[in-house]
Amino acid sequence: MYKIMTAGPTQVRENVRMARSLETTNPDLDLEFYEFYKRVCDDLNELLYSSGRAYILGGEGILGLEAACASLTEPGDRVLVVDNGIFGKGFADFVTLYGGKAVMYTCDYKRPVDVQALRDYLEKDADFKYATVVHCDTPSGVLNDVKAICNLLAEFGILSAVDSVAGMFGEYLNVDESKIDILCGGSQKALSAPPGLTLLWVSDKAMESMESRKTPIASFYANILTFKNYYRDKWFPYTMPISDIKGLAAAVDNVKADKDIFLRHEKIASATRTAITEAGLKLYLDEGFSNTVTVVEVPENLKDEQILSIMQNKYQVMISGCFDVLAGKVIRIGHMGENANVSDMAETLGAMDQTFKELGYPLKCSMKDRFLQLV
Structure with a gap:
């Protein structure tokens, strides 16, 4: 599953x-x-x-x-x-x-x-x-x-x-x-x-x-x-x-x-964005980030299918690609509702850490570790 x-x-x-x-x-x-x-x-x-x-x-x-x-x-x-x-x-x-x-x-x-x-x-x-x-x-x-x-x-x-x-x-x-x-x-x-x-x-x-x-x-x-x-x-x-x-x-x-629902979403989203950018990946947006989804640019020389496939098939974590003008250009993490919790986001970022390592793309830090420090 x-x-x-x-x-x-x-x-x-x-x-x-x-x-x-x-x-x-x-x-x-x-x-x-x-x-x-x-x-x-x-x-x-x-x-x-x-x-x-x-x-x-x-x-x-x-x-x-x-x-x-x-x-x-x-x-x-x-x-x-x-x-x-x-x-x-x-x-x-x-x-x-x-x-x-x-x-x-x-x-x-x-x-x-x-x-x-x-x-x-x-x-x-x-x-x-x-x-x-x-x-x-x-x-x-x-x-x-x-x-x-x-x-x-x-x-x-x-x-x-x-x-x-x-x-x-x-x-x-x-x-x-x-x-x-x-x-x-x-x-x-x-x-x-x-x-x-x-x-x-x-x-x-x-x-x-x-x-x-x-x-x-x-x-x-x-x-x-x-x-x-x-x-x-x-x-x-x-x-x-x-x-x-x-x-x-x-x-x-x-x-x-859930009396703290908006605070929970904000905390998870902020920590996720910080961990991703400090690791050296680039967010798609310049500003106006939603607390429900984070969109990350696919690094040069990598393909979105590679990232999505390894995460899903090896680490059993499913995230989204995109379509239309963003097809192949970004990957998306949904941290909304039941997804917006520390454990699941840590597991997701840990799977991303390992996926980029396998693809030979060096990260500046572990996204999982940095995320856990922030939350």
Whole structure:
């Protein structure tokens, strides 16, 4: 069995696995399930300080990104795509799929969005129905200040759709203070449940925008409005994956009980970055490091496949490569949720120490030893 230290999915705690094995009922007909589902949604609202509506959808986190765009976009709508990472850029595909015009605001992939520069841009052109932005862009690990960005967008009357799949629960996030209109999350990152569920937080403004559309939403499965009255009507648009949601509820309880969750992520991430750089490896980012994932440049004359293969096959530690413009250029360590602990990170860095030694790449110090000194 591999130690899963990828940039998501993450390791899953035993109580989450056990919750998924419990006896289930018919989630369409059993009224108790509607109460259970609502309680979990209420917990999600409480954890992220949202006064809007929270929903759990049956589908991996990408479903949330598409649902936000499907539900907000009408043909011809101009949508600002804030692009400082691969997932940020990817929002454009969903916008155009539903007939919108994606206007790219592309900036440096190695640092967070400059909020003042974005303000300068909007002063010249703010004719957008909504904007998309990524909290933590997992391929690069860059962390954007979504509170500042979304408050700026609200100032210009622009709705916001935020991808925090790899940010939430590892980085502090307050939906109301950030004025986020649709927040998208997933079960498999810092929440540390298995993949398969999308989490959505929807503001009243976003709901009003969807309800006042002139054209119908061009999707059924990705239509957020179909969930609006689930509790009143005791009806879901499709049969909910009840075992997955029971597991999610256990993971939510784990987060609620973890009072030092953000400090833990910060401590592990900081020590990891320091150990890696002092060993002589280079981080991909110049600034704006997320506390959920660390992205390391592949040294010259080495290949990512070599590093990943040795770590996985010889040391049973699985980390991530990357794709798109970063394919072959970086390796990624996910220290979020259940992965964010001293023991597992020490084992991961120890495996990296040995892997680079086998590949003939000299390190200036042991990453494992330095990490343990720092934590």
